[in-house]
Amino acid sequence: MRKVQTATKQNEKKTGFIKNIRNNWQFLLMAMPGFVQVLLFSYLPMAGLILAFKSIDYSKSIFEMDWVGFKNFEFLFKNPDVFTVLRNTILYNLVFIIAGATVPVAIAIGLSLLRNKRMAKVYHGVGFLPYFISWVIISYLAVALFDYRLGILNNMGMEPVNWYQTPKYWPFILVFFHIWKSCGYNAVIYYAAIKGIDSELYEAAAIDGAGVGRQIWVITVPSLKPTIIMMAILAVGKILNADFGLFYNVPMGSGALLPVTNVLDVFTYNALKLNGDIAMSSASGFFQSIVGFCLVLITNYIVRRIDESQALF
Amino acid sequence: MKRIFAMLMVCTLVIGLLGGCGDSGKTAGGKYEIDWYYVGEQFADEKAVEEAVNAYLEGKLDVTLNLHPLDWSGITEKINVMAGGGEKFDITYTSITNYNALASKNALMPLNDLLDKYGQGIKDALGEHFLEGSKLNGTNYALPVNKEHGHHYGILYQVDVAEKLGITEQIDNIKSLDDLDPILDIVKEKAPELVPFRSPKGCDDTYMLDFEHIAYPAAFYADSTDGKVVNYVDTPEFMEAAKKIHARFEKGYLLPGGTQTQATETFFAYSYLLKPGLDKEQSTKLDWKQVDLTPPRMQSSDTMGAMLAISKTSENPELVMQFLNMCYTDSNLLNLIVYGIEGKHYTKIDDNTIKLIENSGYGNVSMRWEFCDIFKQYLTEKDDPARNEQFAEYNKIMTPSNYLGFNPDISSLSTQVGACANVRAEFEQQIADGNSDAEELVTKYREKLKLAGAEDIVKEVQRQYDEWAKTNKK
Amino acid sequence: MNKNRFFKKKLRKNEISTTANVLLNVVFIIYALMCLYPMALVIGTSFAEETYLNTVGYKIFPQVVSFDAYKYILANIQPILRAYTVTICVTVVGTVVSTVVIALYAYVISRNEFRYKKFFTFYLFFTMLFNGGMVPWYIVCTQLLDINNTYVALVWPALMSAWYVMIMRTFFTTGVPNGIVESARIDGAGEFMIFVRIVAPVSIPGIATVALFQMVYYWNDWYLPFMLTSDPEYANIQLYLKRILNNLQEILNSPGVAAQSGDALAKIPREGARMAICALAIGPIVLAYPFFQRFFVSGLTVGSIKG
Known part of the structure; x- marks a missing residue:
C-alpha cells in the first residue's frame, strides 16, 4: 500500500487524499470528538516536554527560559542508587505484567464457570472493592496486619516479626497488595469479554464433544488473547513508571525497607521534595516515556512478526 | 510518525503564544481583588466572612479579599503550577519547605522596597532579627508570621502516670535525656501497658544536638561562631547520640518495628520540639507536661516556619502590601479573617478572649499561626491567658544565631541534593527508631552520604558562607 | 422422565462438574473474604472509640462504639x-x-x-x-x-x-x-x-x-x-x-x-x-x-x- 502511494506523483497523491477523505468522512466525523479532545488536552500541553531541557524561571514563558541541555537528567543517573532504583522498578513491573496477564484472566474465567450466577455476581462485585480503597488507607490496613505490637500477624501466637524493619518480606507484600488491589478491577475487562463471546461457539464445541477444559482452551482463551496481548504491550510502555501510591505509602516511610521499595517515582519524589524543581520532574518523566516508547515499538514489532492481527499498530 | 511530530511542533508554537499572555485580574466594582492562598479547612461561611472583610475595608483600602484554603500537599503543587502558568494570585503561605525554591526561581516578589514604602507596621511588629532570618542574598521575599521566634527541645510526659508512680519530681528535674533512664526503668516495670519512651524523627537525640541545619547535611554547630560548616552526620556527637537511642532500645524503652504510626498515648513520654505552653495545648485527652531540655534558640529555620509571600503574578503588589500591613497592625481585620464574625462564629468573653461556637461554619483556630501576627489575634478560652506574655518573654530571652540570614542557593548541586535526600529517607527514621546497631548504621549512613556527594554540598555552603560573612558580618 | 433427564444432562455439557463447582466456590469465597475483610475493618474502625484503638488495634467489631469520627467530619x-x-x-x-x-x-x-x-x-x-x-x-x-x-x-x-x-x-x-x-x-x-x-x-x-x-x-x-x-x-x-x-x-x-x-x-x-x-x-x-x-x-x- 505504502509503496504504491510513494510511487505515485505528487498531484495524484493530493487527489487521492481528498478522495480518501471523501470515502472516509463518516469515520472521520465519528473520530472527531475524541481527536479534538486529545489534541487539546494531550498534544497542546506536550510543548511542556521541552521543560526537561530548561532551567525554570517563573517570570518567563516556557520558551524564554534558558536551555540547560541534559543537566536536569543528571540527578537520575549520577547517583549511587541508580542501579537499585532501576532494578526495583523494572523487576516489580515485570512481575506486575505477568500477574496482570494471568490472575485477572483466571478470575474472569472462574467467574464465568460458576454454576450459580447469583454468587458469581457477588464475587464479581466484591472483587472490585479493593480498587476503591486509596493507598493511604491501605497503608494503615497494612499496619493493622504488620504492626509489631498490635498487628494481626504478630498476635497469632508465633514469634513476633519486626516486619517494618525486615526488607526480605516486602517484595512479596508489595506484589500481594498490587494484585489484591488491581486484579478484581482488571478482571471486569476479561469477564465482559467472555460475556461477549458468541454462546453458539460453546454449544457447537459441546456437540463436538469438547469438555469444559477444552472449551476454555480453544474458545475462551483465544478470544481473550487480543485483550491480554494489548494490555501487556501497553504495560511494557510503562515499565519505568512505578505505582507511586503503593511504593510510597505502604512501607510507611520505613527507611530500612528502602533498598527493596525505592522505585523511580519514589526516588524522584524524595529527591525533589525540597527543591520542587518541575524541570527535573519533567526530565524524569521524559526519560520514563522515551524508554517506554522504544520498548513498545520493539514489542509491537515482535508481535507483528508473529501475528500481524495482534499488533497495536 | 512524521505527521505526529509536525503536529507537535505546531502545538508547541500555539502554547508558546498562549504562555506569553497572562490573565487579567478580576476586579469587583473597580476594586482590586486579593487572592490569598493558605493551608486550611474549607469553611461553609467563607463567603460571609469575605463579605464582612470587604465591608470592613470599605473606605480604608480599595481592595476586596478572596480566600483560597488548600490542603498541605496541595498548596505546593498548586502554587508551582499557577506560578508556571502565569496565573494571577497575590498572597501565598510559604515556609522553609518551598520558600527557597519559589524565590530562587523568580515566583515571588522582592519585598524590601515595598516594605520601606508601605510596611512600617510590619517592620515594627516583627523586629529587626526576625525579618533578617529569611533573607536570600540580602532580599526578603516573604514576611514571617509573628509568633514564637525560636525553638527548643524537651520531653512531654503523661502527668497521671508519673504521679501514680511517684516520679513526678524526679522527671521534672532532669537536665538531659541521659537522666531519663532510671525513670524509664520504673515505668517499664510498673506500667507495662505503656511503652516507656519514643523519640520521633526530627526530635530525637541527634536533633537535640540542635545543629543549625543550612542545607542537608551541611550544618553549623549550635551556638558556634567560627563559621565552620560541617556534615553533621560525620560528627562524633551524632554517632554518640545515635548510640544513646539504640541503648534505650536495648534496654527495652522503645518500641520495636518503628514508631511512626503509633499514637502518642501509647507512650509514657516522648521527646519533642517545644515552645512555651505546648503541653497545655496537647492536653485535651490526657494530661501532658513538658520538661524543657535545650536552651531556646533562634536559627534561620525558625524565622521561616510560616511566612506570607506576594506572588510575582500579582497585578498590584503595592495594594497587597498595604493590605498586609493592615493585617499586621489592625487586630479587628486580622481576627475577622482568623476567627470569623463575632456572634456568628465566636462570642467574646472579655476584651482579648473569645469562645468559639461549635460547628459555626468558620474559624481557623488550628491554622491561626499562618496569619500575620498571633499577638494581635484573640485568645480562645482554651488558651493559656498568659500565652502572649510567655511568648514575648521567650522571644526576648533567646539569642539569635550568629548565622541568621545566611541562606545559600545550592540549586547548582541539585544532583547531590537529590541523592542525599534519598539517603536521608533511608536512614533518618532508622536512627530515630533505634532498632538497629547504631555503630553499624551510622557508618553505613556516612558512607552512603559520602557516595551521594555530601562533601560537595558542605564545600559549596562553606564557600557561600565565607562570601556572605565578608559583607554581612559586623 | 428418563429421557428428559438425559436431555438435560446433554444440554449442560458446557457446565463444570459439581465437585469442580464446589471447589471453585471455595476459592472464590476465600477471595471474596480477602476483599471484604479490609473493607469491614475500615468500617469497624471508623466506629471505634479512639483510646481503645491504641491498646487493642483495629477490630471489625469495636469494643466501644463511638460516632466521634463521623461527628468530626460531618x-x-x-x-x-x-x-x-x-x-x-x-x-x-x-x-x-x-x-x-x-x-x-x-x-x-x-x-x-x-x-x-x-x-x-x-x-x-x-x-x-x-x-x-x-x-x-x-x-x-x-x-x-x-x-x-x-x-x-x-x-x-x-x-x-x-x-x-x-x-x-x-x-x-x-x-x-x-x-x-x-x-x-x-x-x-x-x-x-x-x-x-x-x-x-x-x-x-x-x-x-x-x-x-x-x-x-x-x-x-x-x-x-x-x-x-x-x-x-x-x-x-x-x-x-x-x-x-x-x-x-x-x-x-x-x-x-x-x-x-x-x-x-x-x-x-x-x-x-x-x-x-x-x-x-x-x-x-x-x-x-x-x-x-x-x-x-x-x-x-x-x-x-x-x-
Missing part, C-alpha cells in the same frame, strides 16, 4: 451534601458523554476499512506515553479554553482516556464479526447507523465495562476541581475529604506543624476519622455497582441480532 453537613451533589452530577454527565466519545473513537480505529486507522491509533497511543506535564496543561485549560471556575472544568478534560479506547477497541475487533457489518453496509447503512444499530448492541458488556471505569474515574477524581477551580462551590466529595485527610496526615507526621496546631490536633479522632473518610468516599459508588452488573450478561449474541 460537623458541617451542608458543604458535604453539596459536594456529594457535585460529584454525582459530574459523574453522571461525565460517564455518559465520555463513553460515547470513547466508543466512537474506538469503533473507528477498530475498522480495517478505515483509511487512516493506523494514524488515528498511533495518534492516541502516543499520548499514553508522553505528556507535557501539569503547567502547559493548566495553561491550555485556563487561558486557551478559559474553563477555570466552571463546572465544565470538572468534566471536559477527562472525557477521553486512551487506555479505555484501546480496551474498547479490542471488544469491537474481537466481538463484532465482520460479516454482519459488511452485510449492513451492502444494505446501504451508514457507518453511524451500523455503529448504533449493530455494533453497540453486540458490545454492551464492553461498553458497560468502559462506562463503569469512567464512572469510577469521575467518582474518584479530585484533581480537576483542585487544579481548575478555586471557589468552594465546585469542590466535590473527594476533594473535600482529601483535604481533611491530608491535613490530618501532615499534622500527625511533622512535629513542627503539630507543635503549632496543638489543641486542634488532640481533638481529632485520628484513626477513626481516616477510616470514616474512606467509608464516606466509597459509600454511594458501591451501591451503583449492581446497576452495571446487569449489563454483564451473556446472550446478547450475534445470533439474537441476526434473527
